[in-house]
Amino acid sequence: MLRSGVSGRFSRRLASLIAIALGGTVLQAQAPAGWMLRVDNTPAAVTPEKATLVEFSAAANGSFRARNGQAATYFNPANIATGSYTLKATFNVLRTTSPVEFYGLIFGGSGLEAPNQNYLYFMVAGNGNWLFKRRVGNDTEEIGGPAPHDAVKKLEGGKATNALEVRVLADKIECLVNGAVVHTAPKTGRSARTDGVYGFRINHLLEMQVDGFGVTRR
Numbered sequence: 548m549l550r551s552g553v554s555g556r557f558s559r560r561l562a563s564l565i566a567i568a569l570g571g572t573v574l575q576a577q578a579p580a581g582w583m584l585r586v587d588n589t590p591a592a593v594t595p596e597k598a599t600l601v602e603f604s605a606a607a608n609g610s611f612r613a614r615n616g617q618a619a620t621y622f623n624p625a626n627i628a629t630g631s632y633t634l635k636a637t638f639n640v641l642r643t644t645s646p647v648e649f650y651g652l653i654f655g656g657s658g659l660e661a662p663n664q665n666y667l668y669f670m671v672a673g674n675g676n677w678l679f680k681r682r683v684g685n686d687t688e689e690i691g692g693p694a695p696h697d698a699v700k701k702l703e704g705g706k707a708t709n710a711l712e713v714r715v716l717a718d719k720i721e722c723l724v725n726g727a728v729v730h731t732a733p734k735t736g737r738s739a740r741t742d743g744v745y746g747f748r749i750n751h752l753l754e755m756q757v758d759g760f761g762v763t764r765r
Contacts, residue, residue, distance in 0.1 A: 579605035581625055585659060587618040588685060592660040611757040615749050618648075620666070622659055622746030628715070628762045629742040635712040636747060636760035638671075646673035646702050648750035651711050656744035667738060668748050669722045669730075671709050673702035677729050679722055681737045688737050691722070691730040698727035715741045716765070 578595035584603060585592040595603040600616030613621065628634065638650050651670030658664050663684060671677045677699055678692035700707045712723040720738055722730040732738045745762060749755050 578603055579611065579623075581623045583622060583624065583660065585620045585622075585664065590662045592622075609758075609760070611747075611760065612755070613749050613757070614754045615751050618748070618750040620653055620659065620664075620668075620746060620748045622653065622656065622744050624660070624744060626745050626762070627743060628654065628745050628764075631716055631765035633712060633714050633763050633765060634745050634761075635710065637708065637710045637758040638747075639756040639758065640673060640702065640705070640707045640753060641756055642754040643673060643702065643705055643752055645752045647676075648672060648753050649676075649678060650749045650753060650755060651747065652713055652745070653748050654713055654715070654743065654745040655741040656746065659744055659746075665740075666743065667720075667741065669711060669713050670748060671699045671711065671724055673707055675699045675701045677722070677724060679730055679732060679738075690732055690737050696724065696727070696729045698724040698729055700725065710759075714765070 582595060583592040584595050584598055584601060586598060586601065595601070601619050602614040603621060604612050634652055634654050636652060649670035649672045651668060653666045653668040656666035659666065665683050667681050669679050675695045676693045677696055679690045681688045681690060700709050710725050714721040714723070718734055720732045720734060720741065721728050734741065747757060747760065
């Protein structure tokens with residue numbers, strides 16, 4: 548069982564404290580078939596049933612629910628996009644105790660199950676900021692942001708809804724929030740590699756519903 552550097556009694560105590568912070572109890576739910584998750588600062592991905600401090604489930608309408616005591620990435624290794632494509636999802640913050648935690652899309656992923664994970668990610672936070680980064684292993688490299696944008700809906704009463712979209716084109720990547728382009732990056736250097744696994748990422752102390760997640764080819 549994944550314990551992210553803690554074990555036994557301390558792990559259970561930590562789970563209880565995080566549950567209190569989120570205003571409920573951390574419960575294991577039925578995981579979506581084929582999906583895995585990677586908790587930050589852990590060497591490998593696991594199936595959701597084997598994770599601690601995280602709850603992940605799917606609804607019949609294709610929505611996902613996540614409740615994070617720790618930051619994690621969620622992905623199905625079969626979900627691979629290449630060439631030109633559009634990745635999108637609507638993220639609904641249901642509950643949080645922090646306005647500065649980010650959530651959003653990952654793409655161009657490889658090695659997500661192993662220590663050498665590599666992916667791009669575009670995210671927003673409850674304070675109205677967005678960011679665009681690449682993660683390699685446990686290290687991250689900034690490509691754009693963090694920066695505020697009027698298109699990002701801030702938290703109101705601990706809730707917010709933001710529709711995120713990434714358009715991968717032949718020579719550039721466009722990052723959109725609620726239909727507005729907030730950042731454009733050339734497909735060079737750190738943002739050159741866009742073929743690979745796609746999914747989403749949610750930081751800790753966030754309870755989320757993710758709707759309309761998927762890729763369309765361009």
